[in-house]
Amino acid sequence: MIIAVFVILLAIGVPIAFVLGLGSLLYLRLQDMNFVLVGQRFFVGVDNFLLLAVPLFILAGKLMNESGITDRLIEFFSILLGHIRGGLAYINIVASVFFAGITGAGAADTAAIGSILIPAMKKEGYSSEYAAAVTAVSSTIGPTIPPSIAMVVYAASAGVSVAKMFLGGVIPGLLLAVGQMFVAWRGTHKWAVPVREKRLSVKSFSRGLFDAALALIMPLILIGGIVLGIFTPTEAASALSSTGSSAYVSCCASSTRPRCSQAQS
Amino acid sequence: MGVLKTVQRVADGIERIIKICVIVSLGGIAAVVNVSVFFRYVLNSPLSWTIELARYLLVFTVVFAASIALRHHMFVNVQVIRDLLPERARKIVGTTARMLIGGFLVFCVFSPEAMIEKAIRTDTISPAMSLPMALVYRMMQLGFVTMVLFLLFGLVDSVLSGRESRKDTESRA
Numbered sequence: 001m002i003i004a005v006f007v008i009l010l011a012i013g014v015p016i017a018f019v020l021g022l023g024s025l026l027y028l029r030l031q032d033m034n035f036v037l038v039g040q041r042f043f044v045g046v047d048n049f050l051l052l053a054v055p056l057f058i059l060a061g062k063l064m065n066e067s068g069i070t071d072r073l074i075e076f077f078s079i080l081l082g083h084i085r086g087g088l089a090y091i092n093i094v095a096s097v098f099f100a101g102i103t104g105a106g107a108a109d110t111a112a113i114g115s116i117l118i119p120a121m122k123k124e125g126y127s128s129e130y131a132a133a134v135t136a137v138s139s140t141i142g143p144t145i146p147p148s149i150a151m152v153v154y155a156a157s158a159g160v161s162v163a164k165m166f167l168g169g170v171i172p173g174l175l176l177a178v179g180q181m182f183v184a185w186r187g188t189h190k191w192a193v194p195v196r197e198k199r200l201s202v203k204s205f206s207r208g209l210f211d212a213a214l215a216l217i218m219p220l221i222l223i224g225g226i227v228l229g230i231f232t233p234t235e236a237a238s239a240l241s242s243t244g245s246s247a248y249v250s251c252c253a254s255s256t257r258p259r260c261s262q263a264q265s
Numbered sequence: 266m267g268v269l270k271t272v273q274r275v276a277d278g279i280e281r282i283i284k285i286c287v288i289v290s291l292g293g294i295a296a297v298v299n300v301s302v303f304f305r306y307v308l309n310s311p312l313s314w315t316i317e318l319a320r321y322l323l324v325f326t327v328v329f330a331a332s333i334a335l336r337h338h339m340f341v342n343v344q345v346i347r348d349l350l351p352e353r354a355r356k357i358v359g360t361t362a363r364m365l366i367g368g369f370l371v372f373c374v375f376s377p378e379a380m381i382e383k384a385i386r387t388d389t390i391s392p393a394m395s396l397p398m399a400l401v402y403r404m405m406q407l408g409f410v411t412m413v414l415f416l417l418f419g420l421v422d423s424v425l426s427g428r429e430s431r432k433d434t435e436s437r438a
Binding site: 009012014016017018025035036038040042048051056234237238242245 | 327346378
């Protein structure tokens with residue numbers, strides 16, 4: 001009966017959080033339990049130091065994105081991979097891997113990378129379906145490679161070690177990226193996507209590397225620190241969000257990046 | 266249309282206040298956790314109250330941010346089936362869903378009452394900061410009250426303007 005209620009509530013468009021709440025309420029009613037439990041469990045559920053990492057990771061991802069770190073990351077990889085056939089598809093995937101190392105959510109990944117790369121891919125002659133598909137699929141790397149919001153929530157509710165879960169996500173995430181690049185290689189071969197003429201030069205490479213350094217090093221510090229037990233995931237998230245906010249402030253102060261003026265308006 | 270405007274203005278005002286509180290509280294969480302790391306590693310004398318404060322701020326942030334999310338229909342739900350229905354049925358279903366959410370929330374408002382009573386009776390205080398727990402529970406309860414409030418505003422809004430308030434019309438913060 002509870003399951004039937006659950007499905008019906010979902011179907012009529014009650015938000016999932018409330019579906020869960022209403023289902024539990026029904027269960028308490030059927031089992032004749034004390035309703036004080038609702039308030040109590042709610043408080044105990046939210047009052048959790050580990051879960052603090054979730055809003056902080058979201059905040060950090062948002063700040064990193066607004067401060068133009070994503071742009072620099074994509075810029076760096078386009079210097080590196082831009083001249084290869086189907087380069088933009090690879091850039092999309094590799095940028096997702098590194099972006100996944102900064103944020104923990106797939107949707108943030110899609111928004112950050114898609115908003116820049118989908119228009120660029122369309123301009124180079126990819127179909128918009130293909131561009132959207134590559135972005136959507138590569139975003140699934142976001143919650144696989146640590147930090148991952150889903151893993152934090154799972155670890156908090158199942159009582160397992162977040163560090164171990166994070167460590168466990170690294171290799172599957174990289175494998176996902178390799179698999180996707182293989183598919184992209186097949187796809188772009190078939191479609192004869194144009195090749196850019198630009199060649200790799202040492203000067204442009206080092207400049208791009210310098211610009212993107214923060215975004216490239218961040219995931220390593222983060223994962224290393226959490227896995228080696230130097231800081232907890234929550235502390236990592238808060239450090240990340242303060243780094244993000246300082247990056248945001250410095251970017252707005254210099255206001256050379258076009259993104260910032262958008263963010264301010 | 267005068268009533269509708271007033272309701273909207275009141276709701277906007279409340280939302281602005283809540284938004285500022287939530288921003289301060291989220292910033293506070295980040296600051297407090299950073300301070301705790303600084304004291305532990307750099308000064309080598311860990312603080313006892315930081316984690317507790319951050320946790321209570323999280324509860325505060327969650328309940329109040331949820332009320333804003335409720336107002337702007339930002340909760341995750343399944344829309345596929347509802348979108349298949351004809352216009353009229355969709356309205357009925359939408360109102361039913363709102364009623365159910367409202368019922369649950371009203372329940373949530375009254376549920377902590379017994380907890381608060383007990384906390385006051387036994388004079389329970391939090392372990393590190395010696396904050397009365399009744400106050401912390403009250404904050405949570407207040408969050409649920411604002412959620413009910415925003416739900417009611419939404420209901421009034423949709424009844425007066427004669428249509429379901431559309432999804433995602435208002436952009437995010």
